[in-house]
Amino acid sequence: MTDAVLQTVGIHRPNLVKRAFSGSFLPVLVIVAAIILIWYVGAVSLNAKFQRGLDERANITPTTIEFIDSTLNQERPVLPSPHQVAENIWDTVFNKKITSKRSLVYHAGVTLSSTLLGFLMGTALGILLATIIVHVISMEKSLMPWVITSQTIPILAIAPMVILVLDAVGVRGLLPKALISTYLSFFPITVGMVKGLRSPDKMNLDLMRTYSANKWQTFWKLRWPSSLPYLFTSMKVAIAISLVGAIVGELPTGAVAGLGARLLSGSYYGQTVLIWSALLMAAFCAAMLVALVGVADKMVRKRMGEKAEQRP
Amino acid sequence: MNSVETTTPADPKGQSKSVIQVDDLSLTFETNDGPVHALANIDLTVSEGDFVSFIGPSGCGKTTLLRVIADLEKPTGGGIAVNGLTPEEARLKRAYGYVFQAAALYPWRTIEKNLALPLEIMGLSKDEQRVRIEKNLELVNLTGFEKKFPWQLSGGMQQRASIARALAVEPDLLLMDEPFGALDEIVRDHLNEQLLKLWRKTNKTVVFVTHSIPEAVFLSTKIVVMSPRPGRVYDVIDCNLPRDRSLDSRETPEFLEIAHRVREGLRAGHSYDD
Numbered sequence: 001m002t003d004a005v006l007q008t009v010g011i012h013r014p015n016l017v018k019r020a021f022s023g024s025f026l027p028v029l030v031i032v033a034a035i036i037l038i039w040y041v042g043a044v045s046l047n048a049k050f051q052r053g054l055d056e057r058a059n060i061t062p063t064t065i066e067f068i069d070s071t072l073n074q075e076r077p078v079l080p081s082p083h084q085v086a087e088n089i090w091d092t093v094f095n096k097k098i099t100s101k102r103s104l105v106y107h108a109g110v111t112l113s114s115t116l117l118g119f120l121m122g123t124a125l126g127i128l129l130a131t132i133i134v135h136v137i138s139m140e141k142s143l144m145p146w147v148i149t150s151q152t153i154p155i156l157a158i159a160p161m162v163i164l165v166l167d168a169v170g171v172r173g174l175l176p177k178a179l180i181s182t183y184l185s186f187f188p189i190t191v192g193m194v195k196g197l198r199s200p201d202k203m204n205l206d207l208m209r210t211y212s213a214n215k216w217q218t219f220w221k222l223r224w225p226s227s228l229p230y231l232f233t234s235m236k237v238a239i240a241i242s243l244v245g246a247i248v249g250e251l252p253t254g255a256v257a258g259l260g261a262r263l264l265s266g267s268y269y270g271q272t273v274l275i276w277s278a279l280l281m282a283a284f285c286a287a288m289l290v291a292l293v294g295v296a297d298k299m300v301r302k303r304m305g306e307k308a309e310q311r312p
Numbered sequence: 313m314n315s316v317e318t319t320t321p322a323d324p325k326g327q328s329k330s331v332i333q334v335d336d337l338s339l340t341f342e343t344n345d346g347p348v349h350a351l352a353n354i355d356l357t358v359s360e361g362d363f364v365s366f367i368g369p370s371g372c373g374k375t376t377l378l379r380v381i382a383d384l385e386k387p388t389g390g391g392i393a394v395n396g397l398t399p400e401e402a403r404l405k406r407a408y409g410y411v412f413q414a415a416a417l418y419p420w421r422t423i424e425k426n427l428a429l430p431l432e433i434m435g436l437s438k439d440e441q442r443v444r445i446e447k448n449l450e451l452v453n454l455t456g457f458e459k460k461f462p463w464q465l466s467g468g469m470q471q472r473a474s475i476a477r478a479l480a481v482e483p484d485l486l487l488m489d490e491p492f493g494a495l496d497e498i499v500r501d502h503l504n505e506q507l508l509k510l511w512r513k514t515n516k517t518v519v520f521v522t523h524s525i526p527e528a529v530f531l532s533t534k535i536v537v538m539s540p541r542p543g544r545v546y547d548v549i550d551c552n553l554p555r556d557r558s559l560d561s562r563e564t565p566e567f568l569e570i571a572h573r574v575r576e577g578l579r580a581g582h583s584y585d586d
Contacts, residue, residue: 203414203416204416204418206410207410207412207416209383209403210382210384210403210408210409210410211406211434212406212433221418221429221432221433222418225418225420304419305419305420305461305463
């Protein structure tokens with residue numbers, strides 16, 4: 001057996017290319033490179049028309065290299081090139097004080113705070129609804145349709161109304177935006193938790209019955225721990241759409257801070273570079289939030305003694 | 313030779329208290345294809361200290377009868393008393409420990425925490441919990457595995473942990489539903505011996521569901537032979553082998569004679585029909 005182990009090690013260790021392919025590093029790199037390449041090609045072709053007009057008016061006949069170079073460095077391009085966006089992000093993240101309105105970190109922070117508040121409220125509401133649905137049989141038929149209907153209304157339609165109504169009763173600031181996030185994020189939590197809280201099999205439920213455990217004990221000692229894998233999966237979806245909710249919530253109010261505000265002002269003034277760096281920042285935040293939930297998931301699974309090989 | 317209970321229970325002390333009393337019990341499930349008679353006209357007495365096995369082919373209602381005793385199913389006719397109470401009252405008083413076909417340990421709890429589960433529900437103090445966990449793990453030879461998670465144990469060890477969990481409640485009555493059915497024969501023989509020792513040591517009343525004739529004869533003081541469609545008691549066989557049996561006693565003529573009688577009962581009850 002040791003021979004076999006040595007042999008496999010012997011085959012794999014020197015073969016760096018093979019190792020790079022078997023890991024996730026190389027595939028990720030290839031995909032990123034491909035996206036950047038497509039982006040550059042898109043930038044050149046989309047900005048070419050405007051550049052040609054500019055050149056004609058200025059009576060310049062540039063070489064191909066010069067032409068491509070200028071399409072990638074316009075001040076208000078249709079599609080800004082990756083390095084323009086990267087430069088802008090670098091500048092607004094690292095060269096500005098984070099308390100400054102010009103700092104992207106400041107705006108991301110504003111959006112993140114309402115995202116997190118909305119996500120926490122949405123998770124709590126989702127768990128509460130799921131618990132009610134699982135324990136009260138009539139609720140499955142009477143409550144669930146409303147939960148589903150709520151998600152068929154476009155958020156863009158309902159967001160301005162929520163914010164206006166709340167403004168009229170004097171609720172301003174973080175909470176109205178957070179409520180849009182809540183509105184979006186409670187849904188996957190409810191659906192996931194209804195399934196999760198029902199996941200214990202009959203034998204485990206019978207076991208609780210033989211101990212004459214009450215509903216409360218059955219919930220905390222059996223249903224809740226069984227539902228945790230479902231909860232974390234739903235939370236990954238919920239936190240990403242919470243961010244979407246927070247950004248959408250910033251649009252109709254003409255908010256002065258937040259990534260949504262940044263998108264809005266970018267489109268007012270035709271600052272496409274600004275829009276794209278805000279978009280990329282939003283994507284980065286979403287990825288970080290999902291990763292954070294993933295880390296929490298892993299920690300909980302480890303504490304719950306899950307087998308190492310069962311972890312995805 | 314029919315189902316009516318006439319013989320006095322095998323107990324050297326003579327008259328002993330009846331733990332389970334079943335009178336003309338029946339249970340009919342209403343299904344879309346019409347009623348299914350899971351149990352019909354069951355009469356049965358289980359006395360204190362007995363080790364009673366229900367044996368029969370699948371579909372004869374042996375598990376259903378055990379579940380009725382445990383108040384996991386409600387009978388549709390007849391009477392049943394557990395410790396002189398209704399099954400529900402007995403369940404609420406935690407009068408029995410139930411061992412399922414699978415170990416049903418909670419995978420997120422360590423072995424000691426699994427044993428603590430019923431004790432937490434009963435509201436025992438942490439100290440009392442620790443004492444009971446230690447005592448019962450020792451009883452099933454699992455000392456040293458307190459901190460392990462269920463998946464780190466073999467199937468046989470998991471089932472032993474689940475027996476310890478049932479014993480931790482300290483019931484006088486132990487209900488076991490084919491607890492070793494999923495294990496291989498070597499492990500099963502070993503656990504049968506251990507269970508017998510445990511029973512002698514603790515003096516509990518045990519009701520044991522099985523479909524293995526050697527297992528039933530080896531363990532029991534009384535064997536209830538059941539037959540299917542509808543589920544009913546065909547024969548009750550006293551099994552008066554000495555209490556300190558070993559696996560070797562399976563070769564003795566007395567053992568083989570009882571095993572033969574069980575097999576005859578099963579055949580006459582049409583258990584071997586196609």
